[in-house]
Amino acid sequence: MKGMNLKEIDTEKFQHDLLEWYKREKRDLPWRKERDPYKIWVSEVMLQQTRVETVIPYFERFMEKFPTLEALSEAEEEQVLKAWEGLGYYSRIRNLHSAVKEVKEKYGGKVPDTLEEMTSLKGVGPYTAGAVLSIAYGKPYPAVDGNVMRVASRILSIWEDIAKPASRKIFEEAIHRLMYTEDPSSFNQALMELGALICTPTSPSCLLCPVQEHCHAFEEGVQEELPVKTRKKSMKLVHIGAVVLKNKEGKFLIHKREATGLLANLWEFPNFEMTSFLDPETRLRKLLEETYKIDSLIHNGTFAKIQHVFSHLTWDIDVYAGEIQNEIPEDERVKLVKPEEIQDFAFPVSHQKIWKEYKRTIRE
DNA sequence: TAATCGTGGAG
DNA sequence: TCTCCAAGATT
Numbered sequence: 347m348k349g350m351n352l353k354e355i356d357t358e359k360f361q362h363d364l365l366e367w368y369k370r371e372k373r374d375l376p377w378r379k380e381r382d383p384y385k386i387w388v389s390e391v392m393l394q395q396t397r398v399e400t401v402i403p404y405f406e407r408f409m410e411k412f413p414t415l416e417a418l419s420e421a422e423e424e425q426v427l428k429a430w431e432g433l434g435y436y437s438r439i440r441n442l443h444s445a446v447k448e449v450k451e452k453y454g455g456k457v458p459d460t461l462e463e464m465t466s467l468k469g470v471g472p473y474t475a476g477a478v479l480s481i482a483y484g485k486p487y488p489a490v491d492g493n494v495m496r497v498a499s500r501i502l503s504i505w506e507d508i509a510k511p512a513s514r515k516i517f518e519e520a521i522h523r524l525m526y527t528e529d530p531s532s533f534n535q536a537l538m539e540l541g542a543l544i545c546t547p548t549s550p551s552c553l554l555c556p557v558q559e560h561c562h563a564f565e566e567g568v569q570e571e572l573p574v575k576t577r578k579k580s581m582k583l584v585h586i587g588a589v590v591l592k593n594k595e596g597k598f599l600i601h602k603r604e605a606t607g608l609l610a611n612l613w614e615f616p617n618f619e620m621t622s623f624l625d626p627e628t629r630l631r632k633l634l635e636e637t638y639k640i641d642s643l644i645h646n647g648t649f650a651k652i653q654h655v656f657s658h659l660t661w662d663i664d665v666y667a668g669e670i671q672n673e674i675p676e677d678e679r680v681k682l683v684k685p686e687e688i689q690d691f692a693f694p695v696s697h698q699k700i701w702k703e704y705k706r707t708i709r710e
Numbered sequence: 711t712a713a714t715c716g717t718g719g720a721g
Numbered sequence: 722t723c724t725c726c727a728a729g730a731t732t
Contacts, residue, residue, distance in 0.1 A: 390728065391728095391729095394727085394729045396718095396727060397719075397728095400717075400719090401727095433717075434717045435729085437715065437730080438729090438730080441731090468730095468731095469730065474730085491727090492726090492727065492728075493727085493728065535728090547726075547727095607715085608715065657717085658713070658716095694716080695718090696716095711732105714730100715730090721723105721725090721726105
């Protein structure tokens with residue numbers, strides 16, 4: 347918005363009120379006990395678009411498995427993916443794993459302390475770079491996430507659409523002007539904590555807010571109108587036919603997904619997009635033959651129908667069972683595994699549901 | 711820029 | 722049930 351003039355606030359008092367509240371009310375989170383830049387970094391990546399309560403157990407387990415940057419850099423991808431299983435946005439862990447290796451080689455294992463070096467790492471954008479540099483190294487960079495944009499839009503009455511990528515700069519500049527340079531770590535975290543606990547998306551607790559007297563949105567009674575955020579359009583629906591295939595030795599066929607795109611490098615049961623519903627068993631049999639050279643016997647009828655909702659599309663999965671009649675060569679992306687070994691592979695939640703239904707319905 | 715990329719919880 | 726969303730990055 348051109349000519350947009352930021353409201354003036356008493357910066358020093360704002361910082362004081364915010365920081366005092368933060369010291370008093372901050373949650374006792376696992377990563378707040380840590381100073382290790384590696385651990386701060388991991389927590390920030392896990393927290394991207396993910397709730398704190400969801401992240402906590404993942405973070406604890408991850409730190410037991412990979413307690414140091416070096417440990418993670420030396421780990422096998424299978425093992426690392428397994429530790430991320432169920433967290434979603436799997437490119438985050440692929441990028442983090444790659445970035446950690448780069449830090450090991452290029453920076454001798456020390457997480458960079460400059461904005462340029464940090465941002466150059468895979469999966470590290472403006473937010474994560476600012477968060478790690480401020481929290482782990484005390485550098486006065488803003489860490490602008492959804493919370494901070496919401497809080498800032500209300501306090502400073504900024505009516506930029508936070509859904510637009512270009513808006514982030516506006517908020518970074520605004521926050522930079524408010525930055526408490528004596529303690530950037532606490533300042534950034536305090537803003538996010540305020541957004542999480544008080545200045546919530548709906549029904550903000552303005553009466554409990556430590557910086558209420560600084561808030562222009564509250565003064566004008568428009569806190570519920572901010573931030574401005576345009577909706578995104580509704581999603582696609584995709585019909586999938588999936589098959590749980592057992593061979594004569596009682597092993598199950600699993601397939602590793604492509605290295606890029608949706609659910610990259612995760613394991614799955616063979617499945618195909620079904621454009622037609624005419625005789626799905628025959629169609630699946632043909633696709634299995636073409637794709638994997640599998641001579642199969644598909645049972646009539648589905649044993650489960652599963653709907654799985656992603657952020658931008660929905661899968662309607664019809665799940666069939668069948669037997670493999672011929673010998674299948676295994677390779678990097680096609681494996682035959684015993685039922686008790688399924689748990690050793692990283693599956694997306696959608697295919698965990700398939701396996702769970704299979705065990706519940708078919709076996710016993 | 712707009713789309714892509716997961717999941718589980720809340721209102 | 723439906724909609725939105727939660728400490729974003731990448732292409």
